[in-house]
Amino acid sequence: xxxxxxxxxxxxxxxxxxxxxxxxxxxxxxxxxxxxxxxxxxxxxxxxxxxxxxxxxxxxxxxxxxxxxxxxxxxxxxxxxxxxxxxxxxxxxxxxxxxxxxxxxxxxxxxxxxxxxx
Numbered sequence: 001x002x003x004x005x006x007x008x009x010x011x012x013x014x015x016x017x018x019x020x021x022x023x024x025x026x027x028x029x030x031x032x033x034x035x036x037x038x039x040x041x042x043x044x045x046x047x048x049x050x051x052x053x054x055x056x057x058x059x060x061x062x063x064x065x066x067x068x069x070x071x072x073x074x075x076x077x078x079x080x081x082x083x084x085x086x087x088x089x090x091x092x093x094x095x096x097x098x099x100x101x102x103x104x105x106x107x108x109x110x111x112x113x114x115x116x117x118x
Contacts, residue, residue, distance in 0.1 A: 001027070004045050010036040017041045048075040054082060058090045058117050065094050065117045070110045080105045093118050 006017040013033055019041040020028040029041040043049060049072035055064040073081055081104050088101055094117040101111040 006041055006044055008037040008040050010040045019045050021045050050075050052081055054085050056085050061092055061117055063117050065090055066114045067111050068114050070112055073107045073109050077105050077107055
């Protein structure tokens with residue numbers, strides 16, 4: 001059994017967590033003040049996920065488009081997803097909330113515009 005030390009990022013408390021991991025599974029979480037800390041530790045220790053936010057160039061525009069993933073992607077796919085975002089030729093007009101990349105890097109997650117570009 002091994003222990004992992006984490007700081008929970010799911011609420012402003014920032015609880016210091018200790019997760020006991022056995023055979024690739026979290027069997028015990030200590031230090032959390034709420035249930036969200038336990039959920040976070042279980043996810044973070046087994047399959048960490050992250051939201052991506054970025055700015056990307058738009059063809060024939062001096063204004064970049066700001067984007068985000070619709071939901072978290074596996075942490076190990078962040079670099080690949082960023083490359084896909086930065087190398088996709090986005091074209092005007094772009095509407096806020098528009099899906100710009102479907103299923104980025106086969107993650108099942110869409111990349112959406114967080115602001116419009118005319």
